[in-house]
Amino acid sequence: MIYDVIVVGGGPVGCFAARFLAEKGFRTLVVEEHEKIGLPARCTGLIGDEAFRRFRLPEEAVERSITSLCVFGPLGTSTRYAADRVLARVVNRPHFDALLADSARRCGAQIKTGSKVSAISASSNDCTITMQGGKVFRSRSVIIASGGRSNLTTKLGLGRLKRFIWGAQADVSFADAEEVEVYIGRVISPGSFAWVVPASPGRARVGLLSYDRPRERFFSFLEDSRIRPRLRGAPTPVIASIPMGSLPRTVSNGVIVVGEAAGQVKTTTGGGVYFGLLCASIAVDVLTKALEENDVSSERLSAYDERWRALLSKEIEAGLRLRQFARYLSDEAIASLMNLVFNDEVAERSAPFFSFDWHAQIISRLAKEMPKRLLARGIKALSAS
Ligand SMILES: Cc1cc2nc3c(=O)[nH]c(=O)nc-3n(C[C@H](O)[C@H](O)[C@H](O)COP(=O)(O)OP(=O)(O)OC[C@H]3O[C@@H](n4cnc5c(N)ncnc54)[C@H](O)[C@@H]3O)c2cc1C
Incomplete structure (x- = not known):
């Protein structure tokens, strides 16, 4: 049988795409290298409420709703943001992914697990997917949703993701975690942050993003006096890379790249689920229109590349600039910035620009509030990078 579309990768983004294509009546196959959808889990599961409202995501996987967050900076600085609405949900990612896969199946998609793709050859007439072991599947088009660590796009001449950050995280037994806690400062992770995210009762996901030594930084964060007394047991972290920047090209004849494989990630926080789903x-x-008109040439599919970049490029770039800026700031500079931007007046002026998912506006707003001395230092760091 020749499928209309083969989706490589049964993560949330691949299953979500498969569901809607199958629902439209396209013969859809998802191939996933692991035996079980959703495992191994490498995610905190924090997804903005906007994603739930826009896409009616599976509520059964939600462990907790988040209405507030607290940011702890260096030298005793801190600030808290409490909303009068739900800002985000914490999902159990294996369960969330499995539910998205179930809904793709119910709409008619086939899902083959334990099936690793080793090669893709694609043209505007015919695509061939070769599995490890030699089995071959044919289709009219391919969606690559294989995450940030796969090299399938490079082999198709679409370029590669160049910059990454490390995420290290464990799901732990943890006392007194009621809101999202964010920890910043050079000792924790220069230019980045650590987190405690409450999950099911008595449990939390504790982790950090860092440019270097993720394991060492993770264990040193656990020893922080604000963390150690609340932690039970000896966690082992999962460590995985997250792309910081997008793939140079995300379409070619017969092929579309989505999700983390395309670098569709919030570069501020490393969150990739919502941007991937969008x-x-x-x-x-x-792809629906292209398949209906029987034209899956790269020219026809390039509308995808243009549309998603119009939506996300500004966000991706703003996050990268913020990170580069923050990476070279001393703890004293971060503390004075926190005192400045989170004082009542500035916080009030900036509040309308706050969004859980969209950060470019608040970044540019806060940059305007920044003292010239600090701004000059940041610009120097940016131009040196
Ligand atoms: C520590 C950490 C915490 C995170 N926390 C959050 C968070 O709180 N919120 C958030 O939004 N994001 C978070 N992320 C990022 C998020 O996990 C990813 O952005 C998201 O999973 C991307 O979804 P995806 O479907 O594009 O890719 P993936 O979830 O990576 O799925 C890709 C799938 O493709 C399969 N695959 C790969 N190669 C092949 C192949 N050759 N053949 C067949 N199958 C293949 C993989 O097995 C995998 O199942 C976090 C990441 C890390 C590392």
């Missing part, structure tokens, strides 16, 4: 819905729209 881009998957654009991919479904463009």
Whole structure:
């Protein structure tokens, strides 16, 4: 049988795309290298409420709703943001992914687990997917949703993701975690942050993003006096890389790249689920018309590349600039910045620009509030990088 579309990767983004394509009646196959969808888990599961409202995501996987967060800076600085609405949900990622896969199956998609793709050859007439072991599947188009660590796009001449950050995290037994806690400072992770995210009762996900030594930094964060007394047991972290920047090209003849494989990640926080789903819905729209008109040439599919970049490029770039800026600031500079930007007046002026998912506006707003001395230092760091 020749499928209309083969989706490589049964993560949230691949299953989400497969569901809508199958629902439209396209013969859809998802191939996933692991035996079980959702495992191994490498995610905190914090997803903004906007994603739930926009896409009616599976509520059964939600462990907790988040309405407030607290940011702890260096030298005793801190600030708290409490909303009068739900800002985000914490999901159990294996369960969340499995539910998305179930809904793709219910709409008619086939899902083959324990099936690793070793090669893709694609043209505007025919695509061939070769599995490890030699089995071959044929289709009219391919969606690559294989995450940030796969090299399938490089082999197709789409370039590669160049910059990454490390995430290290463990799901732990933890006392007194009621809101999202964010920890910043050079000792914790220069230019980045650590977190405690409450999950099911008595449990939390504790982790950090860092440019170097993720394991060492993770264990040293656990020894922080604000963490150690609340932690039970001896956690082992999962460590995984997250792309910081997008793939140079995300379409070619017969092929569309979505999700983390395309670098569709919030570069501020490393969150990739919502941006991936947004881009998957654009991919479904463009591919539907292309399949209906029997033209899956790269020219026809390039509308996908243009549309998702118009939506996300500003966000991705703003996050990268913020990180580069923050990476070279001393703890004293971060503390004075926190005192400045989180004082009542500035916080009030900036509040309308706060969004859980969209950060470019608040970044540019806060940059305007920044003292010239600090700004000059940041610009020097940016131009040196
Ligand atoms: C520590 C950490 C915490 C995170 N926390 C959050 C968070 O709180 N919120 C958030 O939004 N994001 C978070 N992220 C990022 C988030 O996990 C990813 O952005 C998201 O999973 C991307 O979804 P995806 O479907 O594009 O890719 P993935 O979830 O990576 O799925 C890709 C799938 O493709 C499969 N695959 C790969 N190669 C092949 C192949 N050759 N053949 C067949 N199958 C293949 C993989 O097995 C995998 O199942 C976190 C990441 C880390 C590392």
